[in-house]
Amino acid sequence: MCDGYVQCNIVALPEAYAADFARFCALNPKPCPIIGQSNPGETNVPLLGDFDIRTDCPKYQLFVDGSPTAELQDIRDYWQEDWVFFGLGCSFSFEDALLQAGIPLRHIEQDRNVAMYNTNIACQSAGPFSGNMVVSMRPLSVAHTIRSIQICSRFPAVHGAPIHFGNPKDIGIDDINKPDYGDKVEIREGEIPVFWACGVTPQQALRAAKIPCAITHAPGHMLVTDLRNAELATL
Known part of the structure; x- marks a missing residue:
């Protein structure tokens, strides 16, 4: 939806936890x-x-004591006057740049969600927020891998360049054919798996923090903003 516009992962939580969450993101x-x-x-x-923000995401995910519970169409019943929300960069934006450069993305070709995996890469902790990084994977040729690194390096606001490519076991992924989130994506002969940091990571941090209540977007239902993807390189 809305090709060319920046989409955001969101996290909304009470002000008492906002400074620690902001520091977790900064780290x-x-x-x-x-x-x-x-x-x-x-x-x-x-x-x-x-x-x-209370009504304009397509769907929300409610977290209670660190556990995802209900999916919601709006969050007006949960919103409090001390709540703070964060808009976090999403891979949909750098995917737009890759497609414009002629780099094929298998999950889009096959009308699937991107494959995502838990890793052994520990995030730096801040207050109650901690956990390991989640990554998304796209199979690419060697030439397209090099080009994707060049392109995505221009967009640190939406995860930037890949964090790993090649052997999945090096980052704690035992079976590339069994993603922890999203859909399995075929890796063809001559392609290598390329891994980007993923916006599911903050949801892992919410699980670890076990704060009484927090809200994110539901998977695949990001906030669509008025920013154009081309503007991200200037942020």
């Missing part, structure tokens, strides 16, 4: 790049556009 900018942050109680960030 782990590859998986958790902050594009926008609200003031307590504010329901939008002007930089990102004219929207109401």
Whole structure:
């Protein structure tokens, strides 16, 4: 939906936890790049556009004591005046740049979600927030891998360059054919798996923190902003 526009992963939580979460993101900018942050109680960030964070994501995920529970169509019943929300960079933006450069993306060709995996790469902790990095994987030829590194390096606001390519076991992935999230994607002869830091990482941090209540977007239902992907290189 809305090709060319920046989409954001979101995390909303009480102000008491916002500083620690912001520090967690600052310490782990590859998986958790902050594009926008609200003031307590504010329901939008002007930089990102004219929207109401309580209603304008397609779907939300409620976390209670660190566990994902209900999926919600809006979060007005949960929103408090001291809540802060964060807009975090999403891979949909760098995928747009890769496609424009003629780099094929298998999961898009096959109308699937991208394959995502838990890793053994520990994030730096901040307050109650901790955990290992989650990565997304795209199979590419060697030439396309080199080009993708060049392209994505221009977009640190949406995970930047890949963090690993080649042997999945080097980052703790035992079976590339069994993703922890998303869908299995075929790796063809002559291709190598290329791994990017992934915006599912903050949800792992929420599980570890076990705070009483927090809300994210539901998988695949990001906040669509008014920013164009081309503007990300200037953020």
